[in-house]
Amino acid sequence: MAARPKRYAMVVDSKKCINCKACVVACRAENSVPLAYSRPWMNEETRGVWPKLMAAFAPEQCHQCDHPACVRVCPTGASHHRPDGIVVVNEAECVGCRYCMIACPYDARFFREDKGVVEKCDFCVHRLERGQLPACVETCPSKVRVFGDLNDPRSKLAELLSDRQYRVKKPEAGTGPQIYYLI
């Protein structure tokens, strides 16, 4: 029997996030991203008046959409969708037109002035190929992120998505985002 194709996704349990930004630092080191840019980023929200204050943190990165707007608009096919669901940029084909950055509803891409190409999170594909987890997942001290294969019912990710309530960001964009935020 043919193996079921993988569909990588991520669950984020933002209530566990303490805003230490270790994920941002680990990603930067792993993917040689200069200080001016960042693949994952933190959303911070504070509400209320002292002493009744609420602070919430939620990490975000490329949502590895099922119907990515960035892939659709790319004129050269540099941005493409891998069979395992990860959206990657082939730097050799990227001309640096930045149309994908404008099309992304999550503003998850950035332009590397030094290289003249667009970059984004790719779930550390080079690590996945070695059987390792993405750097942000591995480094997170409070285990906010859970990475896995949606098509594997035994994965921790599939288990969380079947047991817990979740939401995705900007579903109205129609891109089918694959970062699931637990409620």
Added chain:
Amino acid sequence: MKSIEWGVLIVNYLFLGGLSAGLFFVSAIATFLYKLDEPSPYTRIARLGALMAPWPVMIGCLLLIFDLGRWYHFYKLFLHLRLVSPMSIGSWLLVLFNLMALVNCYAWLTERQRNDLFAKLPRRLAFLGKFNYDIDHWRRRLAFAGMPISVGVGIYTGVLLGAVQSRPFWNTNLVAQLFLFSALSTGCAALILGLAGREQPVQEMKLLYGFDICFMVLEFFIVLPYLIHGQLSVQAVQDSLKLILGGPFTILFWVFFLGLGLLTPLVIELRELVPVVVSNREFHYNRILAATTALLILGGGFLLRYIFVYAGQMSAMQ
């Protein structure tokens, strides 16, 4: 991480591409408005439009290339044709339009101009002299074939923006129509400006004013539903319209684009042409007024693109 990625180079490119499309389109229409064996004032419009059309879009394409992160990789745009990407379709359309506009320009050169052109070739390129053909008889065929391509270029500049779902300011089919009619109107304006220096171009001006009024009225009646529908749309669209309804682009949009760049020239042209058409009065051609009107239209066309490129990038889904 939201930033303005497309700046003045892209604004200029969108304007210049539209300007060329308008020049070609109006020139092509004028090509069909006279009998081949009779001298006609419309020949001047057709000739001037054809001679002017290739250059703005060529400059625009250069700006587009220099805006790329890796401009020296621009050829990669032509190693692919991706029908789902407006930019990919647009790149090919621009190549086609550039070639068409150049051949059309050549077809409108007089024999003396052609001979002068080939005489100026450096010695190494002298072999090109054998291409010194007279293709006058192709003019109507070129105009006919090029018209849909020029309309395509005019629409495409709007589709490039309108196809982006994540920017509510852009994401409506009205942007493509708005850009098309603005492009045609700027083409008319450039011809009015070009003819303003000539001897008494009365017949030509009447025709150009007539076309321009049609284009600007259409443009105005696209701006109106754009604003009204936007206000009746979902919250994200309403929020994005705040950029021109109380936000940073309000004065630019209402005073400089709509007021000075669209309605003022429209009123001037109506004031000049309506008495001629309705009451058979004489056309009072005023060179300075015509040139001023044309400059206002060109400025308005540029501002429209400026406002849309910047405001669109600042708008986002909430």
